[in-house]
Amino acid sequence: MPRQMTIGTLSRETDTKVETIRFYEKSGLLPAPDRTEGNYRTYEPSHLRRLSFIRRARGLGxxxxxxxxxxxxxxDRSRSCEAVDRIAKDHLVQVEQKLADLNALxxxxxxMISLCSCGTVADCRIIDTLLPGPAGSPSRATENPR
Amino acid sequence: MPRQMTIGTLSRETDTKVETIRFYEKSGLLPAPDRTEGNYRTYEPSHLRRLSFIRRARGLGxxxxxxxxxxxxxxDRSRSCEAVDRIAKDHLVQVEQKLADLNALxxxxxxMISLCSCGTVADCRIIDTLLPGPAGSPSRATENPR
DNA sequence: GCCCTCCTTGTAGTTCCTACAGCGTTGCCG
DNA sequence: CGGCAACGCTGTAGGAACTACAAGGAGGGC
Incomplete structure (x- = not known):
């Protein structure tokens, strides 16, 4: 069991692109590892753990x-985990908002699609829905493109 | 009812930031409008319609x-709207994929949150979930950050 | 003539990576 | 020992869809 690994190995172990690992390092999320004579990064198990953490959190959005x-x-393991809880709950709220938006969408x-009978564009219900109705209802969409 | 309008008016009418309108123009989605002597853009109702279309579609993601x-x-109003239908359906598939992901999330x-009793970080269930379990189950997250 | 608002252009920043380009290093085969 | 592929290095640019300045010009009311 190798205690040290190259970036390629770490990449495979964590299913993270090499460039992404370097990006995390530049962003200060991963500490800069030692280098070999040939200037290669050498990672230790602690890096692997930290990167796994990051990836898992990213996976959760x-x-x-x-x-x-x-x-x-x-x-800081001795600190209260209130802040952690708050971050997670905040994120949950965001996710729930996004879910609601997407459901409406x-x-x-x-x-829209169920109305389309696939004739010509002239009477396509999809295009119609998107066009501003001159007399029809405004028919607002989700109305939150940002 | 003014037939021509400035970018600010168009912005208000369509609830679109001025910069975004110019961005759409640069991107070729909105035709470049005529200019006044003072080099101001002057928009016509056709622009309003087109921009509304864009915004509505953006609102739908x-x-x-x-x-x-x-x-x-x-x-091209005479063309079959098959392609339109396909685009919409493709988009629907994407939306549904995202919905599934978010639900899992x-x-x-x-x-995660329900397990947190808000003690110290040392035994925080949220942090635990994110840490790679040395003996526990891998507990993969959504596993698709990108 | 002043002042405020609106408009102009252009550039850079946001988020989270991804994709080169152009080079150096390592390891293995013969 | 030569050669080659695979791997690594840095640095920069791109992408999606805007957003946010900065620095200045134009228009209209008082």
């Missing part, structure tokens, strides 16, 4: 900024 | 590339 905070918090897309 | 195609298709976040 936490933004890097939040992950940075989580990592700092988790480094799907409903509208469903409706 | 269509990417600009798809909107570009939709606009081209809708310009919410479940995991819910679980």
């Amino acid at each position: 936490f933004p890097l900024e939040a992950i940075r905070t989580l990592l700092n918090l988790s480094d 799907r409903a509208e897309l469903d409706r | 269509f990417p600009l590339e798809a909107i570009r195609t939709l606009l081209n298709l809708s310009d 919410r479940a995991e976040l819910d679980r």
Whole structure:
């Protein structure tokens, strides 16, 4: 069991692109590892753990900024985990908001598509839905492109 | 009822930031309008309609590339709207994929948070979930950050 | 003539990577 | 020992869809 590994190995172990690992290092999420004579990065198990943490959090959709905070918090094991809880709950709220938006979206897309009989564009219900109705209802969409 | 309007008016009418309108113009989604002596853009009702279309499609989450195609298709009213239908359906598939992902995400976040008793970080269940379990199950997250 | 608002252009920043380009290093085969 | 592929290095640019300045010009009310 090798205690040290190259970036390629770490990449495979964590299913993370090499460039992404370097990006995390530049962003200060991963500490810069030692280098070999040939200037190659050599990672230790601690890096592997930290990177796994980051990837898992990213998989759950936490933004890097939040992950940075989580990592700092988790480094001080004696501290209360209130802040951790708050970050997670905040994120949950965001996810739930996005879910609601997407559900509305799907409903509208469903409706749009079900109406399309695939004739000519001139009477395509999809295009119609998108066009501003001159006399019809405004028919607002999700109305939150940002 | 003014037939011509400035960019600010158009912005208000369509609830679109001025910069975004110029961005759409640069991106070729909105035709470049005429200018006044003072070099101000002057928009006509046709611009308003086109921009409304774009905004509505964006509100439904269509990417600009798809909107570009939709606009081209809708310009030729005699063409079959098969392609339109396909774009919409593709988009629906994407939305549904995202919904599934987010639902899984919410479940995991819910679980995570419900386990947290807000003691110290040392035994925080949220941090635990993110840490790679040395003996525990891998506990993969959504596993698809990108 | 002043002042405030609106408009102009252009550039850079956001988020989270991804994709080169152009080079140096390592390891293995013969 | 030569050669080659695979791997690593740095640095920069791109992408999606805007957003946010900065620095200045134009228009209209008082």
